[in-house]
Amino acid sequence: MRREQRRRLVVLCLVLLAAFLLRLRVYDSFSLRMWTRQKGLQAENSQFVLDGEPFRILGGSMHYFRVPKEYWKDRMLKMKACGLNTLTTYVAWNLHEPRRGQFDFSGNLDLGTFLGLAAEVGLWVVLRPGPYICAEWDLGGLPSWLLRDQGMQLRTTYKGFAEATEVYFDELLPRVFKHQYSRGGAIIAVQVENEYGSYAKDANYMEFIKTALVRRGIVELLLTSDNKDGISSGSMEGVLATINFQKIEPILFSYLESIQGNKPVMVMEYWTGWFDHWGGDHHVFDVDQMVSTVTEVVAKGASINLYMFHGGTNFGFMSGALHFHEYRSDVTSYDYDAPLSEAGDYTSKYFKLREVFSKQYAEPLPPAPTLSTRAAYGAVELKHSLSLWDVLQLAEEPFRSEMPVNMENLPVNEGNGQSYGYTLYETVIYGGGKFQTRGNVRDRAQVFVSVQSVGFVDYKNQELTIPEVPGYRKLRILVENCGRVNYGNRINDQRKGLVGDVFLREVPLRNFKIYSLDMNSTFINSLNSVRWSDLSEETMGPAFYQGALQIGFVPMDTYLSMKGWKKGVVFVNGKNLGRYWEIGPQETLYVPGTWLWPGTNEITIFEEQEAGSSVYSVDATYLGRTQYVD
Structure with a gap:
């Protein structure tokens, strides 16, 4: 009798175990292999x-x-x-x-x-x-x-x-x-x-x-x-x-x-x-x-x-670049035209692939999970602005050097140099004339005399004219690392900032004060420690803009439309969403709902040139004019 009871108990345990595995939906070939x-x-x-x-x-x-x-x-x-x-x-x-x-x-x-x-x-x-x-x-x-x-x-x-x-x-x-x-x-x-x-x-x-x-x-x-x-x-x-x-x-x-x-x-x-590359389709x-x-x-x-x-997203400054015949940096979105979109939505590719792969299984595939809803929260209420020149004291102590020093070799970040973002080089010049980079700006720079912009230089445009004014003035070169090459034989040549001499009237410039502006979360959060100007007050040069995005009780994924803005970076609650640039193709930045809070969310924008009139939270992405890959 006891033997029969033990047998029944064993059978019951096996039935319960099988039911448990089925309930968890793990009773498949994967799980069997995990066990055996x-x-x-x-x-x-x-x-x-x-x-x-x-x-x-x-x-x-x-x-x-x-x-x-x-x-x-x-x-x-x-x-x-x-x-x-x-x-x-x-x-x-x-x-x-x-x-x-x-x-x-x-x-x-x-x-x-x-x-x-x-x-x-x-x-x-x-x-x-x-x-x-x-x-x-x-x-x-x-x-x-x-x-x-x-x-x-x-x-x-x-x-x-x-x-x-x-x-x-x-x-x-x-x-x-x-x-x-x-x-x-x-x-x-x-x-x-x-x-x-x-x-x-x-x-x-x-x-x-x-x-x-x-x-x-x-x-x-x-x-x-x-x-x-x-x-x-x-x-x-x-x-x-x-x-x-x-x-x-x-x-x-x-x-x-x-x-x-x-x-x-x-x-x-x-x-x-x-x-995709900036400036392409x-x-x-x-x-x-x-x-x-x-x-x-x-x-x-x-x-x-x-x-x-x-694919997902190249959040922050992490997108790479290619440099064969010309330098081309990658956009923030890594949507890749993949079966799942940047935000995890199904595309037509997903369902057609599902049909192809379903034929490899004897049992039906599990149902496709329900998609989460995207939200359009409307306009971001922009309230304040802050000139870059007014926040330089928040950066690490500037480094003084007779010669230009590239970003990676700056004595910052506990001896690790600067990895990403911007580097500002300041020196004093007399008069004006032809300014030349001879290919030593990596990758793009805006040049200022005091706080007045006089133009941009990059790989293609390596010269500009500094207006002639008698007297000494401060020359500022704000260099952006637009992304290091991720493929090809140029990978060893990816130091950023000023990687060699720049010239005025054929004479190399000397005696620089160098600011590391990596714009990490510590720096962005420190901006709240200084006085911001109302938007009604004039803001000169590159500047930060701050606004509020109001969210309901349950934050959902959304996109920020940067149409009308020139070039810069957007931060949401201190997290770097990535770069935007008016040359496209990408016009919206993906904002994960998990990065948002119920109530007021802080939007900080670093704009290099000129602010747009507004920023909108929209429920659909726009990645630009399409070009079919052959």
């Missing part, structure tokens, strides 16, 4: 195998640092509902180690929580830890303090770079270790650097990175990622090579096979859209072309990762 795993992702033949079972990666890219932490799970659930089983993310070194030896993995940089959420939702993870990531991110994710070394050779085994990378991995990888598949986590593969075949300056570098990963306990499948032209130089023995493209070519997969033989085919980056990629290519890749039995599935 033995061997991680393998690429020994033409098909991936996970724990002895055939496996295909259906992935999408989303970067935790481009999405507010409060929205991570929402975006992941939308991935799952689209039929994806894997999430890929880069790790941004420059955010995690903003000053040498000082690390931050808190708040929106809490990578451990991000990886844990992926496991909770039921997504595997391909981690791309760099150290270089490209990603249209400032300096490809490398910290700017590396450039204080005048001999620095980034992405090589140069002693200064290699040692810094080792210290970074010493901090990062122990945090990642427990999230590997073999330790019960979601990470099934780790990328060795990123697109190194397009750079390939050091034959020993990739082996150095691989060894650094393995030595710190990375045991999951290692892979590389390159485009067609870089794959031969970027691949390495014992590491799976993957390929990046937007348009499939007949030879791509056979070319990949010729490099590594009978291995699984993985498209690490299938570009679902493209990014908003790029879109035809939805039917995208679906056709994805369908073809899936039909070939290959694995695929959508770059991007959800």
Whole structure:
């Protein structure tokens, strides 16, 4: 009798356990593997195998640092509902180690929580830890303090770079270790650097990175990622090579096979859209072309990762740039024309992809999560203004130097230099004449005599005329770092500010007073300690403007329309939303509802030239005139 009772009790417990798992909606292949795993992702033949079972990666890219932490799970659930089983993310070194030896993995940089959420939702993870990531991110994710070394050779085994990378991995990888598949986590593969075949300056570098990963306990499948032209130089023995493209070519997969033989085919980056530059158009990629290519890749039995599935936003000063024939900085939005919009809304691409991927499953996909509502809160009530010249005392003590000093080598931020924002150079001149930069302004500067603007200089416009007035006057050069190059062979040449001499009447200027204006949250919050002028009072030169945005009881996502303003940066409750610029294409800035408060929200605008008449909170984005990517 007791034996029968024990049997019934065991059966009852199993039934209750099954019901519990079903209730949590985790009784799927992901969860079963979480409970029964033995061997991680393998690429020994033409098909991936996970724990002895055939496996295909259906992935999408989303970067935790481009999405507010409060929205991570929402975006992941939308991935799952689209039929994806894997999430890929880069790790941004420059955010995690903003000053040498000082690390931050808190708040929106809490990578451990991000990886844990992926496991909770039921997504595997391909981690791309760099150290270089490209990603249209400032300096490809490398910290700017590396450039204080005048001999620095980034992405090589140069002693200064290699040692810094080792210290970074010493901090990062122990945090990642427990999230590997073999330790019960979601990470099934780790990328060795990123697109190194397009750079390939050091034959020993990739082996150095691989060894650094393995030595710190990375045991999951290692892979590389390159485009067609870089794959031969970027691949390495014992590491799976993957390929990046937007348009499939007949030879791509056979070319990949010729490099590594009978291995699984993985498209690490299938570009679902493209990014935008200031002064250009908003790029879109035809939805039917995208679906056709994805369908073809899936039909070939290959694995695929959508770059991007959800782009998000280049908050702050973090957007990168390209500099081939000309310098072009990236806009604030990283919408990317992806299946999920910048604010996490569904696009037509999402639903067509969902239809394609649903055919890979025997069971119906989970329903797509309900979208949150966008709000239009109306006009921002602008009340006060404050000239830049009136707040210089709030910046760090100015540095005096006979010669110009670039941003990164200024003696500020505990010896780490200035990373982002603006740098003001002041000197005294006599008279006027031709002012020349000879390419030493990086990237754009407004020139003033006292407080009167006399024009702009940049890469193209390297001369202007200073009006002739007898006597001594103060010359001010306000230089903006518009974003460091994130891709290409110019990556070592990304010091900002004045990187060499500037000239008046062919004579190099000397004896500078240099202000670091990185406009971090401490500086922006300190503006409330000085007297602001009413808007009725005249404000000269670059200035800050302050206003209030009134929000109801439950703050919702919104956008700020900057139409009518010239160029600058917007802060909401001390958080940097990013840059705006009248040359477009982007005219609105995304404001996450999680950054807003019920009641009064403080809007601070730094405008370089001339304020617009108003700022409006609107419920729809405008990213500019569209241009189709061919």
